[in-house]
Amino acid sequence: MSAWIYLILAGLLEIGFASMLKLTENFTKLLPTVIFLIFATGSFYFLTKAVQTIPIGTAYAIWTGIGAFGTIVIGILFYNEPAGVLRLFFLFTLVSSIVGLKLVSS
Numbered sequence: 001m002s003a004w005i006y007l008i009l010a011g012l013l014e015i016g017f018a019s020m021l022k023l024t025e026n027f028t029k030l031l032p033t034v035i036f037l038i039f040a041t042g043s044f045y046f047l048t049k050a051v052q053t054i055p056i057g058t059a060y061a062i063w064t065g066i067g068a069f070g071t072i073v074i075g076i077l078f079y080n081e082p083a084g085v086l087r088l089f090f091l092f093t094l095v096s097s098i099v100g101l102k103l104v105s106s
Contacts, residue, residue, distance in 0.1 A: 003053035004102075006046045012067025018071040023081065035047035045069075058105045065098040 017039035021055045023032035043063075055099055075081035 001049075004049045007050035007054060007059055007062055007081055008066065010043045010046035010050060011063050012070070013039045013046065014063060014067030015070030015074065017043055017065055019074040019078075054105065058101055062098050062101055065101075069094055069098070 017036050020032050020036040020039060023029065025032075026037055027033045027036075047059065047063050050063075056064075069091060072081070072087075076083045
């Protein structure tokens with residue numbers, strides 16, 4: 001499998017584990033905590049596979065960018081977090097930066 005596919009999977013799993021943090025209630029809820037651990041383990045596994053080919057700085061920036069973007073969207077959709085114009089603008093700049101890093105990476 002391509003390193004970029006691994007990196008995308010790692011980012012998607014990061015969205016999962018970051019989004020589960022709120023539901024764990026400081027790791028006092030068993031099921032959300034177990035789901036958090038599964039997503040976190042998978043995310044780091046795929047990130048490790050991706051950095052075998054992709055430079056660590058690029059991979060880390062894209063991994064956190066995917067996670068941040070997805071977690072913000074989850075927060076807006078499911079946790080009633082604000083979706084103001086400036087927040088959405090900076091979310092767009094984040095996505096633009098992720099795409100730019102991909103385009104300039106070999």
